[in-house]
Amino acid sequence: MANTKDKRVAVIGSGLAGLSAAHVLAQTKGIEVTLFERSAGLGMDAGSIAVPCECDACAATSTAPTSAARSSSPTSSPRTATHKHFEGRIDVPMRSFFPGYYPFLTSLYDSLAIPYKQSDNSMAFFSLAAPTDPSLLFHSPKSFPTKLDLNLPDSKEDLSADAPQKSNDSFFSFSCYKLPPPVNNFFGIPDLPSLATLRQSPADYVATVMRSYQISRDYIKFLQYAVYCLDSGVIQQSKEGKGPLAGMTFGQCIKKLGSGYSDAFWSVFLPLFSGACTCTFDDLKAFPAHVILEYSAICLPDGKMSFVTCGTKEVCDRLAGPVQNVRCSTTVIGIQHNKTTNQFTLTTVPTNQAHLPSVDQTPTTSAFDYVIFATQANQASRILKQISTPSTALPTADAENNSIYSTFVTKAIQILDRFPYTKSLVVCHTDQTLMPTSRSEWRCLNFGVLEKHTKDHASAVGLQKSHEEGYDVQGLAMCTHYSQMTQTEVPDTVPPLFQTTNPIVLPDPKSVISATWYERAIVRMDTGDAVKALKDVQGGGGGVWFVGSYFGDGIPLLESCVTSAMMAARGIVKDVYGGEGDELFMPKGMVERVAEHELKIRGKPGFVDTQSRRFGMFYFVFGVLALVLAILAWFLGTLLL
Template identity: 30%
Template sequence: MSPIERTVKVAIVGSGLAGLTAGYLLTEPVESEKGKERGHIEVHLFEKSPTLGMDAASVSIPVAKSAGDWRIDVPMRSFQGGYYPNVIALYEKLGVSFRKANFSYSFSFMSQPKERDNRSVTTTMIYNGSSGSAGVSKPTILGGVPQQKGQNYLLYLLGKLWGTGLFILLTMQIAVCFAMTIWHSIPVRRPQKLSTMTLGEWVQEVAPTGEIARLTGMDVAWGDYVETILLPLMSAMTTAPEDDVMNHPVEEILDYCWLTLGTSHYVVSNGVRDVVSRLSRNLQNVHLSSSIISIRPDPQDSRLISLECHDGDVYSGFHHLVFATQASSAIPLLGSYMSNLPSSAESQRMAIMDQIRCLKAFKYRSTIVINHTDESLLPDNVQDRRDLNLVTSGWPEDEDACDEGLCVSSSHTMATHILPRPAGYPSHLPDVYQTTNPFVSPRKDTIISVSSLERAVLDCEAKEALKGLCKVKKQSWWGCRTMAKCGLGSVQGAGRLTDGCPGVWISGSYAYLGVPLLEGCVVSARNVVEEGILKTEGLKLRREPWSI
């Protein structure tokens, strides 16, 4: 007798990397754990935008008739070798081509912004990339005034020597402060209390004190390093304002510093559109421009789920529902499902309430990404400009001069990427820049596109709530929490792991250990599929999707 085949219907809400990864895994061949039946997974992917979400904000610029379009990913998509092992393994399995992009950085501050012509962007530190092997460069502000005709040569030479000496001193201080950061980030020597500390608390805890620190200037140097390098770098990485960065759990930041030490940055060679195409190639039921407005028990079978879209279309018969969207977007939909449950489903109602309570702990911040050609957001001196240019403000927030919808508060770090020109791009056209979280807007006649995005920001409350979504199963032997083997947390499935109610699952960058980044999307999606949906259906993937 041939094995019985049954169909399991799964709805995925959201088509970012988490949703696409879940969809990709669910369309891979599966088999019964006991070999008595074959399983068929029918996947429906719902996306509110007219294009799949991971590529929805990207823009195309005409290059030349023969060269096609220049596709610019929005937001910037890069990944670090040491922090994204699952992303890299997935891309390799898919055949996605990616290349090293060891970005160089400039760190600068901007003067008062109210008058565009009078403001300045002054660079204080330049990092030449290549995991530090390319060293640092001297900002032009330390280069001294160019020699003028008739100027005393000795005075000119003294000015050059002074600038060089100051640069060497500052570089040595930065090197010591960076070494301190790495020393404290070594997992096996971290104190237990670090797991509950914020970055702000840690900065004060490890700051050099005492007579030697005062005499050598390291007390001041540490404060400068935190303010001009560490904070801007973390603010740019998390796309969060300074207060949120200082309230960020420090354990995750130190994990990031440790795991990325000596590793390379990568970008996909053919843009994120290639990733989307490969992940979605086997998805047959993709519903674009389909915003979900209500979730309810299936009227034919309360053990299943029905979804209603904004256009009135209703999709029914789902055994599982995967939220691959922001926590803030999932909460009202979970609320609608909870309110539509029958009075007899009290245990399921409580399980959904636990999910809502967990998700409410995660906070989001708006991020603005602008593609433009306005070079006034870059360092004034061309010699100071690098691939990524991080700029902080020199004024209080109450003096912001911000165009609504085009910039954020000055408590953010403004990060401008000088986009490399593609082959065939006309030489007479200006460079294109991508600025994330501008606190002054580019000139409106230079703007190519504006995108507003939402980004999860981790704090200690969210870190505690994360245990409901993701639990540590096995700690790495060397103690780095972000690399621990993890599984599904207690609120995952909304009771499906213990009874036969519909499975409601959560995935996304925030549903995994560490800083909310692309790695969390991939790992949380795999956990939901393998340990959640397939396990409760008595199924498993025929082949391991990838290994690290």
């Protein structure tokens, strides 16, 4: 039976998971929510930056790099008095999503009238020209500040704006074109080398065409395999520990696929997913095979990569709108639970006092009925460890009434520590040397590698034992998002803006707008067991819940934030009202869209043959056309020799 007095819920953290849980609970009758965030603003938008404006007034007051101070930009004109004022933001990190893989997220956005649109998702893959001075390769520090001082080491290498750029040669790229309604979707076509290349080196031209053919052919073949695994139920079986993919890593899956796929294909596919998962190639190969295959089968065939057009700041404002209490710049330093009153007491201090001695702090206490940890798993673990140490434990007389120090905390910490994380760096800048050399080869997403990683690299999985010192530049792909290709409202007067994740070489310091460290959950073979174990302790310890991107079945992305938030919110409402939690406020259309998605991922009887035939026919037609094109290119090449 419902209690006539409102239940109070504390949400610690205001990323998407915390905002989603707070949003639906705050609109549920009989529940009052307080959202705690240690940063000055809501966490989901904490890393975003303003687009540097080139007008005279802003240029006179801004400390951001101006066009004159930025690295070489031959296509950008100098700032003039004709430049109009422009206000805009770049979401950091980049928050793209595929609606087909994100039913919870998209239904939440739709219910709030948050606009999003399909975007050009063209890509380029290039071999990065390493600097002659090895010290300029990026080496991560052992400490991870929020903002990184990107001072270059002493070097004889000329990194001035006038210095010639080394060759970052693109070895594969494709461009996107949008079909008109009713299709209304982007489709990609591999780029062919220019006719100038054909005249200069027919052999190189033919080799490039053949490589594009191999990559495209194997890409379609891989998608056919992934779709078959999804529609036949093989992926679902793997989640249950059954079937041919059970216990198989993605690296082992690559070996199983064998010689049917070219090295050229893996030299593109591995950097693509290294960038998507922001992890090393070896970490990627340690993912369960079904996780990569499911994502590939749902997202890649449709190719509807989308972005929110209003920006994450607006998303934060709309999600936080109904929340009764939002307390930013506030750090939680203590949690106590009294079994007699069945309530929590949270102790907080202003964030600028969090590292001061206790005698210099001005703590505040508040009572709550439930606590939601909307932080990363490792952060939740650290918080629980800190508040359960002897130095901060309750006096013996009170400890018996405090179930937060019970077996639940020890068990929860053990489970949370089973979720591995890797550190990544996101740098917003204007340095074109981190892009393909030729401006004509720039695409929406640009993947740079020091070495082409082929299927031969999958013969053994050598995991990085510790991610505390950052990432290994030799073992991953850096991904640079060309912002103007998705944020088309940015005026032409603004020089090209780039957002590079896990830079392999340092951008010119004069070009850097911001640099922010993040931690990203990665998936291991036992991560599914950790998710199940965490579900078993949800609501324990008197009413403690955990939410976040790590708490899901697939790649840790925005969708897992919302699914875990809805799970925790329903669990709290069930505890308050009893029954199945039907009193929980549900965003319009979420139930129907999630049900449709569940049907898709569990396999549709009779659907697999149709899908396979469709891909098989497309694969055949493509193969014939590509072969004709390759032969024609070869013939033209021989004529010009």
